[in-house]
Amino acid sequence: MASICEKDQATQGSVETRRMWANGPFRQWSEARVSRWIPYTTGGYVGAYVCEKCTQTCSGVYKVKMPTNNTVEMWLCGTCRTAVKPTKRHLATHVEHAPLSAVCM
Numbered sequence: 001m002a003s004i005c006e007k008d009q010a011t012q013g014s015v016e017t018r019r020m021w022a023n024g025p026f027r028q029w030s031e032a033r034v035s036r037w038i039p040y041t042t043g044g045y046v047g048a049y050v051c052e053k054c055t056q057t058c059s060g061v062y063k064v065k066m067p068t069n070n071t072v073e074m075w076l077c078g079t080c081r082t083a084v085k086p087t088k089r090h091l092a093t094h095v096e097h098a099p100l101s102a103v104c105m
């Protein structure tokens with residue numbers, strides 16, 4: 001009989017969310033290796049990035065300046081980034097043209 005020893009669950013409890021450096025992005029971090037995480041230079045292993053706003057893991061985060069306070073920068077996922085800073089559009093340049101003259105015979 002084959003005896004398969006899975007150790008995937010062994011590290012589940014030790015995962016924490018860490019800021020990778022001063023004012024840097026948050027990332028999942030664990031002292032023990034978790035599945036396909038990569039070793040981190042200062043020790044332990046790192047997984048997915050974590051959004052500072054919604055605290056969800058994501059493949060990448062963006063450094064975003066808060067519109068309310070330009071000195072505050074947060075690391076946000078794509079969704080939160082769009083919510084905080086909507087992509088620039090031409091504002092109020094589209095004016096609905098009323099019919100020049102209403103033809104009513």
Ligand SMILES: [Zn+2]
Pocket residue numbers: 051052053054055056076077078079080081
């Ligand atoms: Zn987010």
